[in-house]
Amino acid sequence: MQIKNTQVLRTPNAPTPGRPVLFNPDICTGCNICVHFCMEDIFMPAAQKGALPTILYPEECWYCGNCVDDCPEPGAIALNHPLMQRVRWKRKATGEHFRVR
Amino acid sequence: MSDTLETADAEVWPYPIRYGQVKKFESDVVVLGGGIAGVWSAIGAARQGAKVILVEKTVTARSGAGGAGCDHWQWAADNPCSSVSPEELTQALIDNQGGYRNGVSTYIQCASAYQALLEMEQMGGKVRDVDDEFKGAPFRDDASKLVFAYDYDARFVLRVWGNDYKLLLRKECRRLGVKIIDRVAVTGLLTKDGETGAQVIGATGVNTRTGEFNLFKAGAVISCMSRPQRNWTFSSEMRGVSTFRPPTNVGNGHAMAWRAGAEFTMMEKSMRSPFASPYSYPSYGVGNAINTWFACNIVDANGKEVPWVDCNGEVITNFDQRYRPARGQKFFIMGGGSSSHPHPGLKEYAGPKLTPDLAERMEKGEFTPPFYADLTSMPDHERRVIWGLNVGEEGKTRIPILQTYSEAGFDPEQDMLQTYDFLRGSGMREPVTPQERTFGEQGICGGMVVDWDLMSTLPGLFGAGDLIYGSQDHSHAAATGRYVGRRAALFAVSQQNEQCSQEQIEAEMERVYAPLGNGSINGNPGMDWKELNAALCRVMQNYCSEPKNAELLDLAETWLDDIAENEAPKMVADNPHKLMRALDVLDILTCDRMIVHACKARKASNTHLHFNRLDYPEMDPPEWHKWITIRRDGNGDGNGATVGEMPIAPWGDFESNYQARI
Structure with a gap:
């Protein structure tokens, strides 16, 4: 059996939830406006133009969505709800079940 | 974005470090905390001609419990469509809490919330249905285009488009010359001669990015910081999405006013609450029938509708009656769920709610869980106002709920949102254990004692919003802020230029930097x-x-x-x-x-x-x-x-x- 990823790293466990927001690198310009509008100050600014801000304190996110709401580039950031708190719904006509993705 | 980046090295702190460096500010009025109460206080004082500085721990543009939005403008009995007077509504709200509600600040709210809203409109805020989105709806006054919630006869709660109010309020502060200092956490109050219980003459703060120490000296200090939270429940992870007020609100204003010697009351009240729990769900983001979702149809797994009852216990058969007072009732206060609150208020003010015996009827097999909020079977205007205005404008809903759920495919015309642990109709996780308590996450809580000037027992220290004992609401923060700004500005002009105690400042610096x-x-x-x-x-x-x-x-x-x-x-x-x-x-x-x-x-x-x-x-x-x-x-x-x-x-x-x- 061949194991594909054989790189062994000495890394701590990540905080949970680890990725409260997702950046789209094709759209984000690294303007750092989300860093400015974050109430909990969870981000570190993008170090240079074109880079993405980093999330230093993901577990402090309040999920207010201000970073998304006030972002000048639609689609650059999306909220990413913790998996255990993604709410579900049912389509009345078909009975199918869905959930937040 | 005032601080420049020092380095591109990911390992190095990106902001300049200024530990121990002291920057001094002087003004007529200093406002501590730039949430809803804070910006309205600053505006009120600046309109009086005072030189105003506003200090905010995070970012004034969006900060505070109401910075992300507001869909209900509560208790605006001064609006022209209200059938209830400010006096009558104030007394009803007090009586409904058994007397344990602040009459001063509630009256200010009931008597001037609509005036504040008209000023919000002047600043560019949308307060009317100018686009005729809800023309002809029973909750709309077609002459004024105001839209109302809960009791459609009494009309003292307005639905508003508050998502961007905070941005507009900050703009108004700037227009009036208020100096806004963001990312400075206020740490303590400065008193005359550094004495506990003496006049308050300023405050100290520390920059949350640079560590710089700030001194604020002023003729009057208005504390607008929010309530204590995280006193009984705290999870270092997994609670952000279900936390109602921002986690940054921890009661800093309570703590520093206490240290300075101000009087507090109602601090013994705490209650069981699902809000504080990491096991809860996004606020307003599950199937329910209260607040933003009042009065949504709730159905069981087989599509059977849960009945609604009025305050007399009579089943409501006519849908429109969910929004009208019951027989013999003059008006009602809110409504919706029958929660686990041991004293849900007086019967004479109780609103329509889901049948309180639902749990028993489910046990007997009459209803089958899970339950769902069924927007699809609501009248068109009610569906659009809930999943649109309310869920789009309420604090912390536009992006986390409306946008995120819509992008995942939720369609209010076809889909029914699931409820969780839904037994008593609140739609939140219930019951909670006695230990899962909250001081300030939910309801009316304790705070600083204030007089009719909203001044504390310490001269020079004023309060507004959630810091004041026995109060709550976005419109309360706005109305009390607007009012106290004037009172504090008038007080400030008569003050001598008091010297701060160097000893008190040094002791505070030592405390602040100790960690x-x-x-x-x-x-x-x-x-x-x-x-x-x-x-x-x-x-x-x-x-x-x-x-x-x-x-x-x-x-x-x-x-x-x-x-x-x-x-x-x-x-x-x-x-x-x-x-x-x-x-x-x-x-x-x-x-x-x-x-x-x-x-x-x-x-x-x-x-x-x-x-x-x-x-x-x-x-x-x-x-x-x-x-x-x-x-x-x-x-x-x-x-x-x-x-x-x-x-x-x-x-x-x-x-x-x-x-x-x-």
Whole structure:
């Protein structure tokens, strides 16, 4: 059996939830406006133009969505709800079940 | 974006570090906390001609419990469509809380919330259905285009488009010349000669990115910081999405006013709440029928509708009647769910709600879980106003709920949103354990005692919004802020230029920077802020929840003192962000002490304060129907309390007191 990823790293466990927001690198310009509008100050600014801000304190996110709401580039950031708190719904006509993705 | 980046190295702190450097500011009025109450206070004072500085821990553009939005403008009895007068509504709201609601600030809210909203409109805020989106709907006044919620006859709660109000308020502050200082956490109040209980003449702060120390000297200080949270429940992870008020609100304003010697009341009230729990769900983001979702159809797994009943217990068969007073009722206050609240308010003001015997009927097989909020079967205008205006404009809903769910495919015309642990109709996770309590996450809570000027017992220290005892709401923060700004500006002009006590400033600098001296968590016997916060919660869960008695409360004090002496001084912080969090936890510890003092002082059980003492089991004895006050006793170790009391309705005549001051 061949194991594909054989790189062994000495890394701590990540905080949970680890990725409260997702950046789209094709759209984000690294303007750092989300860093400015974050109430909990969870981000570190993008170090240079074109880079993405980093999330230093993901577990402090309040999920207010201000970073998304006030972002000048639609689609650059999306909220990413913790998996255990993604709410579900049912389509009345078909009975199918869905959930937040 | 005032701070320039120092480095591109990911390992290095990106902001300039200025630990120990002192920057001084002077103004007529300094506003502490830039949430809804803070910006309205600053606007009120600036319109009076005062030089105003506003200090905010995070970012004024969006900060505070109401910065992300607002869909209901509560208790605006001064609006032209209201059938209820401000006096009558104020008294009803007080009576509905058994007397334990602040009459002064509630009257200010009821008498001027609509005036504040008209000013919001002047600033560019949308307060009317100008696009005729809801033309002809029963909740709309077609002449004024105002839209209402809950009781469509009484019309004292407005639906508003508040998502961008905070941005507009900041703009108005700037237009009026208010100097806004963001990312500075206020740490303490400065008093005349540095004495506890003396006039308040300024404040101190620390920058949460650079660590710079700031001094604010002013003729009047308006504290607008929000309520204590995280006193009973704290999870270092997994709670952000379900936390109602921002986690940055920890009661800093309560803690520093206490240290300065101001009087507080109602601090013994705490209640079971699902809001504080990591097991809860996004606020307004599950199937339910209250607040933003009032009065949504709720159906069971087979599509069977859960009946609604009125305050007389009569089943409501006509849909429109969910929004109308019941037979013999003049008006109702809110409505929707019948929660686990042991005293849900007076029958005469109770709104329509889901049938309270749902749990029993489910047990008997009459209804099958899970339940769903069925927007699809709602009248078109009601569906669009809930999943549109309300869920689009309420704080913390536009992106996390409306946008996120829509992008995942949720369609209100086809889909039914699931409820969770839905038995009693609140739509939130219930029941919760006695230990899962909240002080300020939900409902009306304790705070600073204020007079008709909204001035505390310390001259020069004013309060607005959630800092004031016995109050709540976005429109309350706006109305009291607008009012107190004027009062504080008038006070400031008559003040002498008092000198700050150098000794007090140096002692505060030492306190503020102490966690930095403990270094980082690696190789240090100390702990980080999260572990300390969780440990403080455990003390409160074990010794200050339900039931209470003198022995338990003494132990609460013992163990809080123990942590204060042993672990708190070793708390570590290795950058300005963690320093802010560490200082927050020290303020949580101070608020815990205040709560325990108040619990010891009330030697009687009280329904409305959710206060049960085993050693005083009689509920609501009339001789204890009063406010118990506490203030810090500066003698000894400085952690004791002086206990006092106020009569249950100390405010006198509403209208004449209010009119004399506007």
